[in-house]
Amino acid sequence: MSAPAGLANAPELRPSGAIAPELRAIEGHGFRAPAELAVDRASGTPADRRGRLVRAGLALRERLLAGPRIKGVTSVALATFPYPSRYGLRDALALPWPFLALTNRVFIVRYDDFAGTARTLLVSPSDVDANAETPFFKGLVAQMGRFRRVLEPLLTRRGPDLAAVLAQAGVRPEDVDFITYDHLHTQDLRRWLGPAPLFPRARLLVTRAEWRSVHGLSAPQLPWYCPRGIDGVPDDRVLTFDDGLELGHGVVLVATPGHTEGNHSIVLHGPEGLTVTSENGIAPDSYAPAASSIPGLRAYARRGMDIVLNGNTLERGLDQYLSMVLEKTIAGPSARDPRFPAFLASSELTPVAWAPGLAPGLAYGDLAWGARR
Numbered sequence: 334m335s336a337p338a339g340l341a342n343a344p345e346l347r348p349s350g351a352i353a354p355e356l357r358a359i360e361g362h363g364f365r366a367p368a369e370l371a372v373d374r375a376s377g378t379p380a381d382r383r384g385r386l387v388r389a390g391l392a393l394r395e396r397l398l399a400g401p402r403i404k405g406v407t408s409v410a411l412a413t414f415p416y417p418s419r420y421g422l423r424d425a426l427a428l429p430w431p432f433l434a435l436t437n438r439v440f441i442v443r444y445d446d447f448a449g450t451a452r453t454l455l456v457s458p459s460d461v462d463a464n465a466e467t468p469f470f471k472g473l474v475a476q477m478g479r480f481r482r483v484l485e486p487l488l489t490r491r492g493p494d495l496a497a498v499l500a501q502a503g504v505r506p507e508d509v510d511f512i513t514y515d516h517l518h519t520q521d522l523r524r525w526l527g528p529a530p531l532f533p534r535a536r537l538l539v540t541r542a543e544w545r546s547v548h549g550l551s552a553p554q555l556p557w558y559c560p561r562g563i564d565g566v567p568d569d570r571v572l573t574f575d576d577g578l579e580l581g582h583g584v585v586l587v588a589t590p591g592h593t594e595g596n597h598s599i600v601l602h603g604p605e606g607l608t609v610t611s612e613n614g615i616a617p618d619s620y621a622p623a624a625s626s627i628p629g630l631r632a633y634a635r636r637g638m639d640i641v642l643n644g645n646t647l648e649r650g651l652d653q654y655l656s657m658v659l660e661k662t663i664a665g666p667s668a669r670d671p672r673f674p675a676f677l678a679s680s681e682l683t684p685v686a687w688a689p690g691l692a693p694g695l696a697y698g699d700l701a702w703g704a705r706r
């Protein structure tokens with residue numbers, strides 16, 4: 334009997350010979366595991382879990398605000414691209430546009446570790462050319478057919494290459510200590526950490542769950558992960574963590590599962606207080622729909638939903654909601670507009686002419702906080 338057509342056409346699982354990688358302990362790098370984040374996220378009712386996460390978020394927030402800040406952060410737009418509205422704002426949006434625009438940024442974070450050593454962390458350093466191989470986006474371009482030449486420049490915008498961004502910021506590749514992504518959708522790490530790495534010293538900080546996930550993706554996840562994006566990245570370049578990781582003064586990575594199984598958020602204590610970065614939401618509006626002027630979001634809030642998930646695969650929907658409650662609690666009100674939390678999306682909703690009405694109530698854009706090197 335021949336295989337059903339659906340099975341015969343099933344996408345190939347990642348062919349890499351890598352089984353589960355040897356998971357590296359975090360000791361020896363001067364990191365700390367924040368005690369507040371050792372939260373039971375599994376037992377009890379969803380309301381119990383929410384309560385525990387809110388208490389954890391408040392405790393972490395209070396401690397971080399009383400402590401030192403990072404030395405600086407610069408963020409630069411690498412690319413603006415179309416993304417399905419039905420994923421970015423789910424069923425909250427009351428506009429017919431099939432796509433909205435997101436801008437992906439790299440964040441160059443400078444901070445001191447607990448031993449007083451100056452460190453450089455890159456958050457979300459995307460290899461934009463390689464990202465185009467992500468099956469979902471490759472399919473989108475293929476759908477443009479003979480109109481591609483007109484549509485692609487209209488719908489997408491390219492920023493400078495990462496190497497140029499770093500040179501402009503005065504960061505040499507050998508200065509980069511750590512790289513992290515809130516999750517690994519679309520990312521290709523080979524140019525940065527593969528066999529001929531641009532960054533000779535950098536290590537990837539990733540949750541154990543995300544790193545495990547990319548070694549054996551299933552069909553719903555495959556369209557969003559760059560094929561072979563982690564091939565050749567040596568195990569000793571990868572440091573994994575579970576609930577959270579405090580890198581030094583004013584920098585904490587917080588596990589926020591949901592958007593992907595191993596999603597995490599980057600918490601910074603900067604000049605505007607605490608900020609939280611991830612792609613769980615695409616704008617501060619996602620965390621405060623009642624204050625948003627994006628059509629549909631206020632009505633969504635009136636129907637009882639206080640958060641709008643960014644879900645393309647909804648790997649764990651309720652966990653994502655609870656993770657976003659945690660993010661919102663840690664961030665607190667934005668110093669720029671207290672109606673919204675201090676959430677800096679790693680892929681930020683960006684107003685464009687081809688999707689009118691889709692302007693967030695609060696956008697951070699490019700950041701230039703603190704002293705440059």
Ligand SMILES: [Zn+2]
Nearest residue numbers: 516518592612
């Ligand atoms: Zn994603």
